[in-house]
Amino acid sequence: MLDPIDKLVRVAGGRGAYPPMSIRVRSNGLRNQFNGKRFESFGKILADELANRAGLKRDTRVLEIGCGCGRFAFGLSDVLEDGAYTGIDIDAPSIAAATDNAFLSRKKFRFEHLDVRNAEYNPTGKVAANEYRFEFDDDSFHVVFLVSVFTHMLPDDVKNYIKEIGRMLKPGGHLVFTTFVMDAGTTFDGNNFVYGTGPYRSSHPEMHEICVGYYTDFIDACLKEAGLERTGEPVYSTKGRTVPNVETTEFGQDLIIACKA
Template sequence: MLQRISQTIFQGVSWQHPVIAAGLRVLDPIDKLVRVAGGRGAYPPMSIRVRSNGLRKQFNGKRFESFGKILAEELANRSGLKRDSKVLEIGCGCGRFAFGLSDVLEDGAYTGIDIDAPSIVSAKNNTFLQRKKFRFEHLDVHNAEYNPTGKVSANEYRFEFDDNSFDVVFLVSVFTHMLPDDVRNYIKEIGRMLKPGGHLMFTTFVMDSGTKFDGNDFVYGTGPYRSSHPEMHEICVGYYIDFLDECLREARLVRTDDPVYSTKGRSVPDAQTTEFGQDLIIARKG
């Protein structure tokens, strides 16, 4: 119901609308009771989960849990993730994939960073994630949709991590909210931070296979990207593979395989597929 209301009265980030926000706060205690009964009591409140996961099917935490597990499996199968890997997640939100990786990273280290301060506060204060010794940090980078008061532009930001620090870096639904210069800089920085032989995995909407995706029509924008939103393009962005490959080459990374296409969007004949809601790109540092 909240999804339909948001589509009717608000264009943009639905959870920012006061009516939606008030409704979520009312639902939080009920959501917690259902989560606890279902063994998902450790997950963040619904009003926090929706900030980086959307309103759709977020009540009770089942979707939050299932997508976390799907992505953890994809990382294990495609990115060389091991139990002792040092992992960086850019755009971690309130920890959906940190929870998903909690059974995998037994001897490794996880760092999550995000531009949404309330999500980071929630992850830092989560007792389950604290026991795992997972680390979370706020990233004060400007984004028209999620962090309009951010101090630093994404196209010039340098991450506060040393060269060759991580075995795996991954981003989920981050480049889908960023414009080309921002994406180029992030990939360059990821190339710097990855160890030789390390892997990058990120999600996007690959425009080469069509500009319609799960009910969205990506018709706005020019050059290497298209957006489904006429005014604030960062709300939903897809990219052509040639641009992504160019960015990877500049960062001394190379794709390990063809894109892995989401079964949620459209059918791509003879392609690798994933049950995750966006297409996957995997690259390796030589």
């Protein structure tokens, strides 16, 4: 019901190219989504992070896993040359909206549906996440990034995805992803991560995939097996908690950056 009003406000504010609010909220949440300002600002924040931490240039070949309806595709549209971006996601309506978007089509950005099972977002998916092989060749991308994807996946799934990312990255390429780093404490932005055992904790008692955080020992082990290595300490979000004497980001989750030898 809010879509027509949202569109009028977006057009007046120069954000008319963005998908309807009813689509944006599917992967970006309801909070502050009206008028598209938050959608726009988070896209630009991540574009800056990728440029500063992963050497993003105009001809960088980029894969985003969990692209939703294209929030970061819009954010990268002024940075990347035409055809340099590919986005995949398990939410079919979001992918359809991104594929049909006139602005992103002019940029020749590609979008593909990923029919992988996920208890929260795609419970009827054909393939389990811990068994999935991405349909891209080895050494295909300079940068692969995931925003709020591993925060909805369990350890075996994360391990397989990182292994596949290591295969798809070019030598010297970068993996950038967000998570909630449990080493800094199991409370983040008012959520208590007290469920689960071993390498992860969840804030949800029944469906752990709703919100998952990880310890860096597990992440490092996954990276090593995939031929990747962290480039430094996690970059901690200023939104969730205060961690003294660490590098921080304005993004809403903690950042991990790794490189392929």
